[in-house]
Amino acid sequence: MWIKGGRVIDPATKKDAVADIEIEGGIIKDIRQSAKAAKKSECIDATGKWIIPGLIDMHVHFREPGFEYKEDILSGSMAAAAGGITTAVCMANTRPVNDNPSVTGHIMKKVSDAGIIRVLPVGAATKNMEGRELSEMGLMKKAGIVAVSDDGNPIESAAMMRRAMQYASTFGLILMSHCQDRTLSGKGVMNEGRLSSRLGLPGIPNIAEDVMVARDIMISAELGIPVHITHVSTHGSISAVRDAKKSGVPVTCDVTPHNLLLTEERVRTYDTNAKMYPPLRSEADRQALIDCLKNGTVDCIATDHAPHAKDEKDLDFDLAPFGVTGLQTLLPAILKLHYDCRIPLMNILAMVTINPARILGIEGGRIDKGGRADIAIVDPKAEWTLTEDMLVSKSKNSPFIGWKFKGRVTTTIAAGKVVYKA
Amino acid sequence: MNWPHKDLIGIADLEAEEITTIFDLAPNFKEISRRDIKKVPTLRGKTVVLIFYEASTRTRLSFEIAAKRLSADTVAISQTGSAFQKGETMMDAAKNIMAMMPDCIVMRYPYAGMLPRLAKELPCSVINAGDGYHEHPTQALLDMYSMREHFGALKGLNVVMVGDIMHSRVARSNVYGLKKMGARVTLVGPKTLMPPGIESWGAAVSTEFDPVIPDADVIMMLRIQKERIAEHLFPGDREYSSFYGLGKARVAMMKKDAVIMHPGPMNRGVEINSDAADSKRAIILDQVENGVAIRMALMYLCLGGSNVD
Ligand SMILES: [Zn+2]
Numbered sequence: 001m002w003i004k005g006g007r008v009i010d011p012a013t014k015k016d017a018v019a020d021i022e023i024e025g026g027i028i029k030d031i032r033q034s035a036k037a038a039k040k041s042e043c044i045d046a047t048g049k050w051i052i053p054g055l056i057d058m059h060v061h062f063r064e065p066g067f068e069y070k071e072d073i074l075s076g077s078m079a080a081a082a083g084g085i086t087t088a089v090c091m092a093n094t095r096p097v098n099d100n101p102s103v104t105g106h107i108m109k110k111v112s113d114a115g116i117i118r119v120l121p122v123g124a125a126t127k128n129m130e131g132r133e134l135s136e137m138g139l140m141k142k143a144g145i146v147a148v149s150d151d152g153n154p155i156e157s158a159a160m161m162r163r164a165m166q167y168a169s170t171f172g173l174i175l176m177s178h179c180q181d182r183t184l185s186g187k188g189v190m191n192e193g194r195l196s197s198r199l200g201l202p203g204i205p206n207i208a209e210d211v212m213v214a215r216d217i218m219i220s221a222e223l224g225i226p227v228h229i230t231h232v233s234t235h236g237s238i239s240a241v242r243d244a245k246k247s248g249v250p251v252t253c254d255v256t257p258h259n260l261l262l263t264e265e266r267v268r269t270y271d272t273n274a275k276m277y278p279p280l281r282s283e284a285d286r287q288a289l290i291d292c293l294k295n296g297t298v299d300c301i302a303t304d305h306a307p308h309a310k311d312e313k314d315l316d317f318d319l320a321p322f323g324v325t326g327l328q329t330l331l332p333a334i335l336k337l338h339y340d341c342r343i344p345l346m347n348i349l350a351m352v353t354i355n356p357a358r359i360l361g362i363e364g365g366r367i368d369k370g371g372r373a374d375i376a377i378v379d380p381k382a383e384w385t386l387t388e389d390m391l392v393s394k395s396k397n398s399p400f401i402g403w404k405f406k407g408r409v410t411t412t413i414a415a416g417k418v419v420y421k422a
Numbered sequence: 423m424n425w426p427h428k429d430l431i432g433i434a435d436l437e438a439e440e441i442t443t444i445f446d447l448a449p450n451f452k453e454i455s456r457r458d459i460k461k462v463p464t465l466r467g468k469t470v471v472l473i474f475y476e477a478s479t480r481t482r483l484s485f486e487i488a489a490k491r492l493s494a495d496t497v498a499i500s501q502t503g504s505a506f507q508k509g510e511t512m513m514d515a516a517k518n519i520m521a522m523m524p525d526c527i528v529m530r531y532p533y534a535g536m537l538p539r540l541a542k543e544l545p546c547s548v549i550n551a552g553d554g555y556h557e558h559p560t561q562a563l564l565d566m567y568s569m570r571e572h573f574g575a576l577k578g579l580n581v582v583m584v585g586d587i588m589h590s591r592v593a594r595s596n597v598y599g600l601k602k603m604g605a606r607v608t609l610v611g612p613k614t615l616m617p618p619g620i621e622s623w624g625a626a627v628s629t630e631f632d633p634v635i636p637d638a639d640v641i642m643m644l645r646i647q648k649e650r651i652a653e654h655l656f657p658g659d660r661e662y663s664s665f666y667g668l669g670k671a672r673v674a675m676m677k678k679d680a681v682i683m684h685p686g687p688m689n690r691g692v693e694i695n696s697d698a699a700d701s702k703r704a705i706i707l708d709q710v711e712n713g714v715a716i717r718m719a720l721m722y723l724c725l726g727g728s729n730v731d
Contacts, residue, residue, distance in 0.1 A: 194619030200534030200556025200591065203618055270535030314511045316533040318554070 005034050006046025006377060010053055011350035012366030021051065023373040026416035031369060044411060046377050052349055054086025054374030054414060055330060056365050058254060058356040059230055059302035062119065064110060066095025071307040071394045077116035079393040081420035083328040084376030084409035086117050087364055091151045092124040099124035099135040104143035117414045120146040120362065125164040125175060129153040134167050141171045146360045149176035154212060162219045169225045174359060176228045179212035179237065189318055191264040191279045201317060204279050210236035217244045217251050226250035228359055231304050233259045233278035235288030242297040252359050254300035255289050257326060257333035258399055266399060272313045272320035273399045290341050299359060301351045303330050307395030325398045328391060332405035373416035382408040425723040429541040429548040432557035433598040441603060444719050445567050451718035454491055465494035468525040468725055472498040475531050480686060481551050485528045488717035520544050525725055547724040555589055560720065561685055562595030564713040566603060568705055569640055572681055577604035582634050584610040584666055585644030585693055588617040592685045593644060597625050608634050611666060614655040631666055635675040642683040643668050643693045659692050669695035681705045
């Protein structure tokens with residue numbers, strides 16, 4: 001297969017030039033100066049388009065096994081493909097929890113049955129994500145996990161967190177930490193501040209995140225073991241990450257597109273599609289995240305794609321589940337940040353391609369001879385408005401419905417196979 | 423009468439003149455309640471549905487009496503807890519009620535956010551009888567009206583509200599309303615019972631009760647809920663009442679013509695002692711009486727009634 005005449009943009013190799021790409025057997029066989037490429041085999045004309053590495057979303061919830069009515073591996077994979085994502089890293093809070101190799105094996109089987117994109121599971125750090133006993137990280141690694149995390153059930157005990165980091169690193173696994181002190185977040189459902197008090201909704205203070213980030217950074221510094229802080233949302237935590245990095249602590253972090261593009265104001269109408277953890281924060285927090293997007297503190301952008309059925313989201317704001325979808329809006333959101341905040345394309349693309357690949361220690365996230373043929377073709381000029389019908393996921397809880405975006409994925413190729421075509 | 427609102431969700435939505443309109447109508451309705459035959463045909467043929475998802479005997483009774491005195495037919499539904507969570511969503515329930523064509527829904531609801539939604543979706547009037555930590559507008563109206571009745575005007579009054587400001591929809595609605603009407607408000611309580619961003623409310627804030635007493639025209643004590651002790655927001659009744667309770671000693675510090683208010687039901691011996699609750703300065707029962715009149719006036723306005731006499 002050939003992709004002809006597109007502008008190849010790859011942060012890993014710093015390539016930015018019009019070129020032709022030849023794909024064979026799931027691998028990039030050749031990249032050539034755009035010329036008269038051979039006429040043989042299938043050919044995609046990418047003139048005027050961007051050719052970028054297939055995106056890596058390092059934080060998604062595909063809900064299988066256990067909550068297939070919200071999403072399953074197949075529907076999640078299709079939504080990812082429609083968003084130009086060729087690798088999705090799925091969290092362990094399924095039912096049963098992915099805390100042992102048989103669940104991991106089941107997930108891997110479903111992924112290969114779906115046969116669309118690469119889905120890499122995260123194993124629970126502790127059994128049943130209860131924070132008491134270590135999970136079978138080694139065996140799960142053999143079965144296919146690429147990281148460990150108790151995600152939404154943050155590990156309360158500092159001693160257990162320390163042990164989990166140590167044990168995970170024994171197997172070369174990174175721990176992804178969802179930082180939330182639940183005694184501080186309490187019954188909160190949105191950012192704590194003037195607006196929560198005005199709306200009469202219980203608040204979640206910044207400090208609920210900040211103290212845990214500080215704790216995890218300290219443990220990581222003491223052990224010299226990497227830790228990845230997922231979905232950072234406050235100026236306090238992002239500054240802590242920045243300072244820690246400066247002093248050499250092996251900490252990395254990701255931020256969600258919704259925390260970068262929206263603020264708590266979005267909650268004003270009590271729309272439950274604006275309810276997520278961490279919550280949408282203040283404009284000052286958002287600005288701090290954007291500053292750190294520019295100065296390199298933020299390593300990755302991940303969606304925390306968290307599908308929920310319409311009936312569940314239709315409850316009162318206090319009662320509705322936390323979480324929003326994001327696979328199909330990842331790239332458009334990134335391009336919006338690129339345009340609005342003048343962040344170089346290379347830098348921001350790295351956050352959804354090579355950076356997550358490096359942090360997780362996986363292949364991919366680059367366009368290079370001999371590498372995985374995971375590619376997204378983007379029409380950078382397409383202007384469009386997101387409607388509910390466009391969403392491929394089983395669940396439609398996106399906070400961006402009605403938004404205008406510029407730039408759109410037209411074709412997604414995963415392991416050399418076209419898995420999405422607009 | 424040109425009344426622009428179909429619903430009353432919060433005091434935040436009302437203009438000062440509109441609040442005055444309600445107040446100016448209230449004496450007529452108060453007079454009706456004092457007649458032998460306490461009924462006018464104003465809302466004859468209208469159906470008012472009272473839905474209380476939280477127990478509240480007095481607010482419900484006040485609304486029901488108000489509706490009946492205007493000759494509306496009333497139906498009351500009480501449901502405590504959260505039966506609707508398991509299956510039927512609130513919106514479904516509302517649509518079902520709507521299919522029976524009521525003219526007005528009065529609703530008490532444990533969470534914020536549903537009432538504005540209902541008001542937007544339903545063609546009938548929706549009146550908020552207290553939603554979550556959000557607002558309790560009719561309570562604020564009757565509180566403010568009682569102050570106006572006593573002092574003649576609200577402008578320039580110094581109102582002190584004491585207690586659990588954080589979880590009090592009554593406090594919120596009163597602050598919005600009193601500020602619109604030109605009164606000064608001071609909020610008093612321990613910091614654990616103060617909401618985030620309280621500085622932005624435009625009220626004075628104090629953790630000490632005693633220093634603000636001599637200047638107060640109105641002291642409004644808020645109900646303290648036992649569950650706040652369970653949440654460790656303060657250590658217990660004894661400490662609370664010694665710093666924030668209104669008893670004999672503090673009553674003695676009040677201005678001669680200052681009044682004591684309480685939205686009820688009172689925890690005697692906690693936020694208020696009998697010395698204060700039963701004193702001549704307490705206008706707590708006036709608040710209750712005015713509650714019926716204010717709710718009559720409001721339903722009259724929102725439902726477009728006629729024939730006040
Ligand atoms: Zn999370």
